[in-house]
Amino acid sequence: MSALPFATQLLHVLAAGLLLLSFAMLTQRRTRRLVVLLAWQGAVLTASTLLIAATAHLPHLYWSAALTLTVKVGLLPWLLLRLVRRLGVERDSEPLVNVPTLMLVGLALVIFAFGLAQPISALATTVTRQTLGIALAVILLAFLMLIARRTAVTQVIGFLALENGLFFAATSTTYGMPMVIELGIALDVLVGVFVFGIFFFQIREQFDSLDLQHLEALKED
């Protein structure tokens, strides 16, 4: 009943999986599981990049997929898990809004993103144009996660999820960015997480907690 080629269908399934993982991250309470979900998001991203590389015959995307695999599935989750263990923040505090409300807000964001992407994808010519809506939704959901979470570690995970969404948007609309930029971003993210890791210890030393609400009270003393 559908005339779409199999690769495109598979790509749609992967994109849908990415969206599902975003929602799972939005509602996950335990930090350790959050990191595992982030790694899964990276794995789905790698698979979709490989698929696009194979269907569009773009050899540079293979490199990009390999980079995603090493950095987003291997290195970053490993670093984050180590941080979580050393900081002892297994259990995140409750999100600022309760979870069902968060999900409904997320749903509204998805509708917004899909509506926004419709005219853009009508203009695009890539095989992956329809997944732009999902990429936008993933970005907005990561923003929502940044807003709704309190502790520093989950905010960093939200930031990395945001980067995943941007990467997916780039591959789905323009078949990826030039290699130099991609390498630069990967390095930036990696260094960013290192710097954040140092910050975590500083924040904890100062306030005995990783709750970012303490940062708001700086002016008073």
Added chain:
Amino acid sequence: MNPHAYAFVLQLGEAVLAVALAPLLVGWVAQCRAWLQSRSAPPLLQPYRTLRKLFRKDAALATHASPLFRGAPYVVFGTMTLSAAIIPSVTVDLPLAQVADAIALVGLFATARVFIALAAMDIGTPFGTLGARREMMIGFLAEPALLMVLFNAFLLFGSTALPTVVEGTLRAEGFALHPSLAFAGVAFVMVLLAENARIPIDNPATHLELTMIHEAMLLEYSARHLALMEWASWLKLFNYICIGFTLFAPWGIALHGAEPAPLLLALLALVAKLACAGAVLAVIETVSAKLRLFRAPEFLSAAFLLAVLGLLVHLLLGT
């Protein structure tokens, strides 16, 4: 044979098959669970023995029991049998399956739920009322999620009738992946667990007063009334699993009821699929812990969200 009479026999056969197989399915799930939890398993036919034992006993009724309390088991069992007749689990060539669509089916389930809840409140014991309130809370959260799951399939095949969905999947040319159905599938499993009082929401094997939902409503029932209520709840599980098959795994269902060979094949396929589904259910129940009651809305709103996401993804991607 007269085609009308044949259709009637086929319809009756399917309903009887569902009623007869439902206890076996529950026995199989209990056995799988016992294996997974390294306990010694109860016999496969234990539910039948329970039914026989209960039917032999004399019913004890509370002095305040109204006719509603006595009548509810028959109503509930009747609606569940009727739903089993509507769902095309063996063949799509059923008179009732053509008459009533899946939305009517959801209505039938709601009727059964209302009667169970009313009967539970009828005696006036606190446990019955507690169970009824909890059941209604779960029900009002699960029903929209179930409808959204069904709409996912309806949107793909352009009809609210389950036979059309089955035919659409079986007659589809080539191989088509539907991400929206994957979302709907996950949501459906969540609704199934919640609606049939399975583990993340309710534990069917406990009478611990603080956590029970379904058992709390049946506390006042005994003998044949209890047997019918239990049988109806098993039939409900059977029905839900069969709805899942029609939506997501219709392979094997006979498109024509006229020849015996496809019917036999469909029957074998159904038994095989039920065995798989029962094993999967046991695995889910073993690996997950029971949620606090206050987390149930979260669980079911996640199911609703997944189903709506499926619809949205379908509209965006057009597959």
